Amino acid sequence: MGPMWRERRVPGETEIFVAWQEGTGDGTLLAIHGGPDWDHSYLREPLDRLDCRLLLPDLRGCGRSGRVPEYHPDGVVEDLVRVLDSFEVERADVLGHSYGGMVAQRFAITHPERVRSLIVSGSSVLPVPPDAFDGWAERDEILAGQEDPWQREDLTPEQCVRADAFAAVEANVRRGAQVPGYLKRLGQVRFGAEWVRQLQTGGLVTPRLPDAARRIADLDIPVLLLHGRQDMTFPVSLVEATLELIPRASAVVLDDAGHMLHVDEPDGYLRAVREFLDGAAFEGGLELRSPRPV
Template sequence: MLRERVVPGEPEIFVAWQAGTTDRTLLVIHGGPDWDHSYLRDPLERLDCRLLMPDLRGCGRSGRVPGEEYHPDGVVRDLLRVLDAFGVERADVLGHSYGGMVAQRFAISHPSRVRSLIVSGSSVLPLPPDAFAGWVERDEVLARQEDPWQREDLSLEACVRAEALAAAPANVHRAAAMPGYLRRLGEIRFGAEWVRQLQTGTLVSPRFPDAAQRIAELGIPVLLLHGRQDMTFPVGLVEPTLELIPRARAVVLEEAGHMVHVDEPDGYLEAVREFLAG
């Protein structure tokens, strides 16, 4: 059962957490970024380790900051405060989607605090312009996707929610997983603080251009956990990443899309468990 705690500071950071029965701590960084951690709870809450699942600044139940402070370095500082508040010296770090890039930034910036890194539904390498060239199914799915940002009757927060719902067919591959995913989306506390910075053109990417080289130099274990049907971060970037990071390994789940943990929760959980046990 996940418990809840607010880490004080500027801003306050809301954390869902469980004590676990092992000496390992998994810090989980959600994507969006204007989502919250809740869409990642299942299946990760079934792990035996200590689990820390914060809402990023400006997201969910965490505090808001001035516009210019929506920056990945601010997020990294918040994550350090979370580890300190829970007395964690070194953590295994999992990041999904946008959170996967934040996780890499955290590991590179503070290597002494990171035991291992899981990049889930994300990428270490930047996306080339032709990353999805020739994928007809993806083109058809995206062509049917409604664009809520063209509507003048919706608030920014409502647009973020509507976009998440519209993108569901692109993010979830298995039809059987879709009803549960839509229920999951209904429970997320969507915000719009980060997209406001995106609209002003001041949003900074969390990705370091030389991330692969710098992660390789850390010498930590790395897991690339990916869905074969991911329409956001192409699976084709997995193999080139493995060539650049000697201690990296990959698990590609064949029937999973971008929400790899939703499409194949059992395979996802097994991959995480095996990696943390290594």
């Protein structure tokens, strides 16, 4: 029998939809999706194989959560506090993927009393330099051949967000064998366009806080940097630089994985998260992992 997902709507200024799963072990993992105009569902697997309680909210304006007139990462952080309160969780392990990785850092820095540990997945603590991918010819070729749905006048913003996700599959997923399952996963995502509309008006604030690495180091909590070596969105080169700035950080780089590293290497991804949450992850080092059969 597979995992049993339940649903809860957390009331407040913005109603937040949460998919959740009761665990057999101690601890709660709060997983924050990226996009941000996606929903949580693309992160369910392989996290649903963990033993802890899982909380996967749709961020405000996303999926089945409520809409608001304006979007700011501080509002998202307060939503996450309400989610933990609703489940009577004092401190959670927090995982954020991509854009959600920056939200997770902001949450840890602004509400350290609610965060036991932090997992930054397919994201970065340090800002991405403009020349971070210079010389990567394969990436240049893939992106040059990627259709840009935003140039089409026959699509709504919501349709553009969806089309963009499908157009970016080759850039985001490294292993061809994983593509059919990923396409099925994308087909189930409830894409929106609330955040991109605000981005187009120039009013979107980044969730990345200034001097995030030092501020996270000052929290003195375990941090895992979980990354795909072939990530074409957040460069793997930032991982080692971040380790030097955060003494309690460790890192796992999955060699044959891209931005959607949990799709490319679900077993290696799951093992890294599980070992980290169980306290088996070593601190202050970098581990490279080769692909395993899925």
